[in-house]
Amino acid sequence: MENGKYRHTVRELYDFIRSRLYFNRPDLQVRGEQFNSTLLFTLLTALTGGKALIIGEPGLGKTTAAEYVGSLIYQLPVGTVWAGEVGGHPEQTEEKIIGRPDLGKLNQGQEEVIWSYFVQLPVKIVDEINRLPETKQSMILDGVDRGNWEYLNEMILNSEYCLFATANYQDQGTNTIIAPLLDRFDVMVESRHPGPSYAFMISQRQEKEELLRHPDLERKLQDALKKRPTPEEKDSQIAAIAEAFGAHLEESLQLPTLDHTSRTKVREQIASIDLDQDANAYTRMLLAELSFCDRHGQKRSNEVCEEGCHYTGYLCHRLRNCASNRLPVSLSNYAKALAWFTEASTVGIEEMRAVGPYCLAHRAQWTDTHLSLLQKDRRNDPLQIHLAREAMNEVFQRYSEQAEHVKEALATAYRIFQGEALEPVAGDHPIYAEIQKDLNLEK
């Protein structure tokens, strides 16, 4: 019952943003229902406490999508969300992003940190992250990954947070996002041009940001963030103001929102959804192709897959790097969240295929040969998402052809692992070789 109540609330929030705040076309279909991928993944990121990289041309709603979703899911007035945003630029410093010494107290011989709003708020937005020089990107690695923020001898640990970063396409002022930082993002989505009709509508509804403003509560929140009570006191003050903003939204817009307890319940419900065996086996097959190398044991970004390898037909031959362990975590978390959102009882291949391209796109480093072959394809997605989608489809095709065989191989492996004297199931796909490695039976 509660499950349905929370889902209904989240659905209402999605519909509200889609119809009142962020206008764009649907570009993703899941279980027969159309969604806008930017809005959907931004929402799932906020719900699950994930990290999303939103790319796109300037002025196409990358930051605003994150602001609206963050504001509504975390019951924060949008003015507070703005106050917590960090802008990426070459002169950015740790003192502006994370925290700075309290100079007044330092003069009295006390070392205390004044934490930035960015670090303290659960909705973190790094605008134009690729304008941060590569050397400065590492400043936020730990915080992005675990919610740990350190300055001087103090540390702040976020128990509940989500992170959005926006990035423009490469121009003179941008830098490459370093691979370790990229890998920490669960998903990458593109905020696209909405088309002329929606773009025109946007021009006619310029008051929409006012819907989520509340200057009085914003001021109260800023006051609470500036103070240095115990963390528990601060959390309870912020929670009280957030609930007041939630009540304001309910009253003024008839829009229900989720408080901290409800968000925790939603996360518990999402986590309890299981993957069905097909989604499980398909994901293992995908991971095998992304990490396997017949010659060198596994993919390594400093080693080249040579011509003539038996596995040239698989993804491993077209990739330069190896999938990190964060990829299956992102796949599982987002597929579960999507299943919860679309009322599916378990995660199936459909959910995996829907979230897969967005989880893989920024992590896969394709070979130049592969890029040159596919970059002229007719497509709607940016190249990286297109390549990831094609890869997911290709693996799905292979899985469909041998689903029973793969599951049989995994089931047999279970029995061998338990000590039964059986022959492992063989086949011409890296998954079979990887299973044999797990069983210590590699020839």
Place this chain on the structure above:
Amino acid sequence: MFNPFEDFKEFLSKVRTLPLDRLSAAHDQIMAELTSGYGKLVEQELKSLVWFVEHNRVVEAYETAAEVIKNLSYDAHSIEDFCYVLDSGVDIPYLISGPAGIYVAALCNHVAEEKIVLRLGEMERRLHFLGYRLPYGKSLRIEGDTGNFTGSALQGGDITVTGATGDWTGAGMTEGKISIHKNCGRNTGEWMQGGEIWVGSRIRGLGRITSGQIYQAGEAITEQA
């Protein structure tokens, strides 16, 4: 120690069957039944070791054939396939072309479909007695050549042979129509008592015709009684 394949503990493997596998199994079953029926007929006929074409023998063989196929389930397409089983000789230890043809004729006469097409152009052997006693309302189209006694004792059916037929074509037929696109052999229409035989090309020889009409290249060549 944690088993990384735990999720597949309960997986029960299913034997996958493709639609083609099911069709193939059904087809094999029908062929086995038809072959078994033919075996019973041959068992009966082998008692004399040598098979002579005598009126009584033919009638007896046909009645035996009709009896053994009574409970078989097959269609027109199966008859064509069975002809090739007969031709290959793999599962047929004693192929005697007389009884084999009578057996195929009995299958045609008792099959549910009214229109039967046998594409026998690829066969190495020619079956005799095809179309024997084909009843009224049934049509049999044979693509290729046939052996002797094609359409003998025809009982109103309509037979078309796109190739040539052997001797004794239409022997003893009472009614119906036989059309042969190419040639036919000797004794064509022997003891024929009615019906028509249309031959597109050469007729090697006519039999003693009681009644009915034979046409060659569209021209009637027998005198009407």
